[in-house]
Amino acid sequence: MVLKQRARKEEDKQQRRDAITKAARALLERSPRLDATIAEVAERAGVAKGTVFLYFATREALELAVLEVELEAWFDAVDGELDESGKWTVQRVTSVLVSTVVLRKLMVRLLGKLHATLEHNASEEVILAFEKRLAARSLATGARLEARLPFLAKGSGAKVLAYTRALLTGLWAMAEAAPAVQRAMADADMAPLRVDFEREFEHSLSALLKGLAAE
Amino acid sequence: MVLKQRARKEEDKQQRRDAITKAARALLERSPRLDATIAEVAERAGVAKGTVFLYFATREALELAVLEVELEAWFDAVDGELDESGKWTVQRVTSVLVSTVVLRKLMVRLLGKLHATLEHNASEEVILAFEKRLAARSLATGARLEARLPFLAKGSGAKVLAYTRALLTGLWAMAEAAPAVQRAMADADMAPLRVDFEREFEHSLSALLKGLAAE
Amino acid sequence: MVLKQRARKEEDKQQRRDAITKAARALLERSPRLDATIAEVAERAGVAKGTVFLYFATREALELAVLEVELEAWFDAVDGELDESGKWTVQRVTSVLVSTVVLRKLMVRLLGKLHATLEHNASEEVILAFEKRLAARSLATGARLEARLPFLAKGSGAKVLAYTRALLTGLWAMAEAAPAVQRAMADADMAPLRVDFEREFEHSLSALLKGLAAE
Amino acid sequence: MVLKQRARKEEDKQQRRDAITKAARALLERSPRLDATIAEVAERAGVAKGTVFLYFATREALELAVLEVELEAWFDAVDGELDESGKWTVQRVTSVLVSTVVLRKLMVRLLGKLHATLEHNASEEVILAFEKRLAARSLATGARLEARLPFLAKGSGAKVLAYTRALLTGLWAMAEAAPAVQRAMADADMAPLRVDFEREFEHSLSALLKGLAAE
DNA sequence: GATGAATGAGTCTTCATTCAT
């Protein structure tokens, strides 16, 4: 029996919530299949299983919280870079988007799974909150994109981010194959299907932006 | 229930295999979550559960077979259109890719789930066969694309198809939201995140192609 | 069905564990094939299937627990008798071993199946615990045997128990035949193979002990 | 499709039957769990699955046939040795029984499983035939034992063989432990429970015979 | 608020056996 202090103040509660999210994050990061169990999360967070559900209504809500943390950090990073001065080109923007994404494996994986997650078992309330926050940040970063790439029409920045997300998750899924698939791809005839994530992401994204510029 | 017929000839076997695949197809088509069980498939195909496993080693192998049927049909359709004469532009190619995809819900869903499927429980042999066929068709259709869009470098056609697939599955996942998500998106603030699949797919794909042309 | 009680205290947990073991015991007792399912055990114990797995990691672990209960009772009985005073002879010892065993059908059956059980699906930890307890009791009872039958060398008591177990399970298997076998044995020519368990067990065991005495 | 010649003559049939039995024997020999499947047996024998059932009504009947072959060989060996001249003592008889048994792993394993097999799914007819043959050979070899060990009462030879079988299978089950059990037994405290099959079989069997002699 | 015991839905897969060919 673990005797835990109770989080009476709002501040304490947030702290506990963060601890759980953090534990989940750490665990998910280590499992490409994203299949950490609630029991494991609870143990790592040093709380009881039931406690997790005190802070997150469902497993999916917890997953969403982790993704939100990841996304916030990513938006922060992108915003930070976009706010820097200098000459902005498609190439530079692409480079920002690619470089900030490449090391955020967990975010990309969770984004790829987002569809399934949301479809499965999250409450309307949680979904709404998530989507709202995502919308807000998309708009803000989208606006920055529009500022940096003047050929982007007003309001199209968020769209670009959506396209980016599509390319990102789609190419990642092709590139980050299961071991068995990787062995299958080792075959010589498979070369045309082999996807080097970073290279292709960059290539397709910059093409897409160039195309938008040319419109 | 006793099945009188026994598929002794190779031809009959293929026919039975097709019947099972077809049953699976019909069931999957009706379940957005793609979670038809083997028992359901067997029942619909009018065979015993064990019989399904006679033709498909695992649930995933069956799923792959369904996807393969869908993909073949799609490649056929695309090839057919690309083989038509006339003047070819980015717009026309985009239009071909968009129009052939729009009504193939199941294909798009299965493609989106492909990553997870392959990761889960398909034998190396089955994966290899699937990937091989996919590679072959991608190359063939890729070559056609190169012929129609001369700005595409030799060998880049398959890449374009990969980008297309990424945009396709990624945008679909955003657009085909679960009911709860749809309600959440109904909110006014959400407008910038709302994705009209066909419109955005077309837009992003044509931009991408234009970008490649401009390189 | 909702179980109101929750075993929070260690004591309550032990009690619940016992209840499950007891239910399993009752069921196994009634099935000569020892093939009660977990679902049946759970139902009889008045708990959910999952609860059984809360207390026993595998079906085999539960079986082992039942056997352990049986064995403890048997060792207790034997020890109790061996601790009585009076004159001890091979005959008396044999009589103790035979009489304590004769009515413990379930123990004998489970002992006969032990090999297969352990081979199948018990965790190393569970096996070790079981074997340790068995060893301890074998040593203790073995020592008593040595005290009662002075011709037994120091340390050979446990061996005698092993021989006893071998005769016991082996003869039981021959004697407790399936109905079909019994009918087959009814044939006149079969007389020499017919095994009256108690009689033969006693005969062989006393001979074995006498033989050890004569060494 | 394998085109097989048909066994029209009785002789051919027996030959095919033997081929199947032999294949089963070879397979069982290699699997300590005795879990070769009929499909494997058929393949090794070079016949179709259905053909196996043409010669053996059930899986168990086949198992019984294999055991019978093993037992016949063993009885032959024992008889051969017992028919040799010279001075016969308990020691020599024990030695014959032990030495003929030690290398017949498969026989011992199958004997250990016999109870379960017979209980499970063999037809009365097959059981009867098996038991009859076993009885006949037991009687014959029993008679030889009586001749060699004059202290054995008339008709008790078969009993001695039954006791032998009990010790044999019982001790084997203790000695031939599953890997996990072996690791458990490696523990120091377990020494008293560790069973060296040959040594203990010999020890207990000779004691038993000596005891019978002393009666 | 925290705990952790209890719940129970959910499903694939194997393989002996049958029987149409």
Add this chain to the structure above:
DNA sequence: AATGAATGAAGACTCATTCAT
């Protein structure tokens, strides 16, 4: 007689979630 396609019973186990304590 031989084949091998078709059958279908059979069952353990996981884990998100609930709720008595």
